């Protein structure tokens with residue numbers, strides 16, 4: 001049985017009617033499925049079972065403590081990009097020793113915090129960052145485990161805003177320059193070179209760019225071996241796409257098979273950093289139609305969720321499925337699904353054929369990744385609650401923000 005499915009004419013999350021969740025917690029609201037999170041994480045873990053590996057879930061996709069805790073209980077590692085994400089992992093019961101620290105802009109404070117926590121590895125993105133980590137580790141009398149994120153100059157074939165492995169992107173170190181940078185790193189007294197890292201982009205729907213990148217990275221590892229630098233782990237990043245509309249991304253098993261065909265005979269531990277493929281289709285955003293408004297040009301369904309709740313359609317023109325929670329039999333008409341925010345770009349879907357009326361609930365699908373984590377308070381809108389379904393049980397895992405909390409840290413001048 002699909003985890004989000006229709007039964008008796010209404011949408012369910014596991015064994016719970018989405019309309020019942022909306023009635024209890026209001027809208028807009030994020031709804032996650034524990035079973036889906038577990039199933040998606042296990043799909044990666046099982047696919048790579050043939051070799052030493054660690055699935056390091058990319059926290060940025062969905063960093064709710066309950067989500068991180070569900071994955072930590074399975075033995076997940078984590079990929080973080082800030083001190084805040086590390087603090088979340090630790091608060092959720094995850095282990096720093098199973099956590100890698102990515103990102104181009106780590107501050108000295110973040111590096112010190114990660115070293116104190118005993119992080120598994122820093123994925124380093126520049127020479128200046130290597131120098132900073134070496135310096136901070138030295139001051140703390142520590143040796144920092146590092147791997148260098150290399151940029152293999154591979155076209156991931158995805159949206160330009162989420163492609164990261166091209167020379168023109170800010171990420172990583174040019175793979176052609178990497179041997180010299182590894183020599184520099186190896187000579188720094190407070191660094192321990194343990195790995196190579198590569199992440200080429202997000203929402204990839206073909207294995208070809210992954211395979212191309214892996215071939216280049218394995219060539220680098222061979223070069224490094226010849227230069228006396230031995231590599232313990234290879235972090236192949238995240239990026240595997242999901243089904244939003246008509247994509248047919250490779251399954252984790254197909255992805256693993258393609259990668260493993262190149263890895264045979266090598267004694268490398270493989271680290272993975274999937275985010276979207278674990279959390280994306282484990283969540284939806286439920287929203288209510290506030291008004292129907294027709295002009296000469298278009299028909300709008302104005303809903304109570306907006307770009308501040310779910311930015312992907314506005315930011316990337318992403319298409320996300322929008323389904324009625326309790327479908328009607330009436331005639332379907334074309335609607336633009338828009339929010340109350342004062343921006344023309346505030347839309348969740350355009351030209352959608354739907355049979356709906358004022359007051360109806362809609363589910364925006366595939367919203368478990370890069371949904372809540374990219375939300376904001378724009379237009380002074382409190383952030384939506386997050387709710388985890390587990391079989392028959394429903395837990396509010398983050399309460400709806402209150403209006404007072406929006407300005408609790410502000411103050412007015414005294415005179």
Ligand SMILES: Cc1ncc(COP(=O)(O)O)c(C=O)c1O
Pocket residue numbers: 058061079102103164199201202203237238239240273274275276277
């Ligand atoms: C370094 C790094 N690792 C992992 C991820 C997770 O990517 P995805 O959610 O596409 O699997 C990202 C985001 O693209 C990233 O920048």
Ligand SMILES: N[C@@H](CCCC[NH3+])C(=O)O
Pocket residue numbers: 060162202203312369370374
């Ligand atoms: N936020 C993006 C993905 C960015 C990946 C982060 N490295 C999305 O929603 O598709």
